[in-house]
Amino acid sequence: MTHKSTTLCVLALLSCILRAGVAHGSRPAGVPPPAHLDRADLRFAFGSCSRHDKPQSVWGAVRAIAPDAFVWLGDVIYADGKVNGTRAYVGNERHRAAFETQLEHPEYAALARETKIVGTWDDHDFGFNNAGAEWEEKPFAKQVFLDFLGVPADSPRRERAGVYAHHTFRNLGRDKNRSARLILLDTRFHQRAERGELLGEDQWRWLERALGVPGSRRVGVTSADDARSATPSSSDEHSREYREPFIEAEEDDDDPVDVVIIGSSIQVHAETQKLVDGLFEGVESWNEFPNEKKRLMDLVERSRARVVFLSGDVHHAEIITSPPRCVLPYELVEITSSGMTHGILDEVPKKHGLRAFVRLLIPAFLPRWLWPDVGGLQRARFIHRNWGEVAIDFGDDDAAETDAADDDARASPSPAAKSETKASVAGSIALNIRGDDGVVKISKRVPLSALEGTWAEVDAAAARGEIEHGAAEGRLRDACRTEKDLTRVELLRLPVLAAACLVGQPVIFAFCVWQLVKGTSRAVRKPGKASKRKEA
Structure with missing residues (x-):
């Protein structure tokens, strides 16, 4: 083997080794530098899937951005966990103790002293993997979850069938006249997969009011004035369990706001349910509940609210979009963060070094x-801790460049007095996925003006000739294709390519090593033969 071929072989070997760590693990183009911090009038940090019994490396980075919540x-x-290979509930005492362990984590405790902690649950803190309305321990689970969040014992939220809430x-x-609402859904307490039910009727009615859907009223209340003074009947136990009680003071504000953030523990618009079937077990999303998903999108459209979705659950991070006039009249935007202490690679068994080997093959x-x-399926997915x-920035784009020096002075206030009117649409929402090192991995900025519109306005624009298709026809465009439109070949693409990569990379690696060893051994033998010839 010549020196040139040996060099090429070494480079090929290095490319195999660096494939995961450098080529694919680098930050995508367009992502802000590590020191980047978007200007904000209101800043949330969020996350999901954090094991209380594992090292937690994200809290320092979370604290560094000083979130308002x-x-x-x-x-x-x-x-829950596996005992002798079988998943089991750990019991009430250990369930409670797990929350206490989380509260005692030094960095998390520091964050809780510095900012507001809010949230909703998913299946594992609810008590059992993929559990729903049938879960017999849900009253206890609700009690300890609300204890963990510090919800007062006399709060009406304690009476609710579920842990949903809005803030x-x-x-x-700048003029103190802008507003935002964070809506946190409960996808566990009322979930009945066999019936296609996810939220339950009481939560749906509550969500209508939180979104400001025209005509929405409290359960059993006939006017907006009466709604402010309505309280549940203490003698009606059935009503106390299944009806919406008078909401706590913080939630008493359901007047219109400028922007709404809806948090769901499971993904809303992943559109990957069919693709991952057979690859991963128990992956949930709103796609499994098509009627509920349509109802949610209809409510959002009817409310005329500017909405962005948050989600978790899937042990990786991504920003999901759907073009305008596909699912909503405007662009659907969802940011998923999951895997604060573990990701999808942690599901790989450690036996025989398999997990470490897979980490070499699969990039960040x-x-x-x-x-x-198809649609937005070819998007960035970050699989390390995140x-x-x-x-949320209510300044206009021009002000964002000229007034950057005022960032520190514009601190985010706590919830306070209400404004009576909806201000202009100037401003934007910056969505960032950050690693446990605080570096931005995936980002998207959405102008508030891009989160507006109704289907009636779409049809009117089509009638005026401003756009090519109305609401019904527009949703049939190629850009609006989803997983239900995938062909059999497209459905097989992910498992086939994934298998080819996992098998092909080790084969290429082994071939490169073999070529390198062979070339080196030849180079060593050649000087020996030359010296023998000289002696002869």
């Missing part, structure tokens, strides 16, 4: 070409 999106702790923030922006960002080029950030 930290939002749990489920799996705060894990109250309204007002007096935002999954290659987009693994997924079919958390999310939402930065």
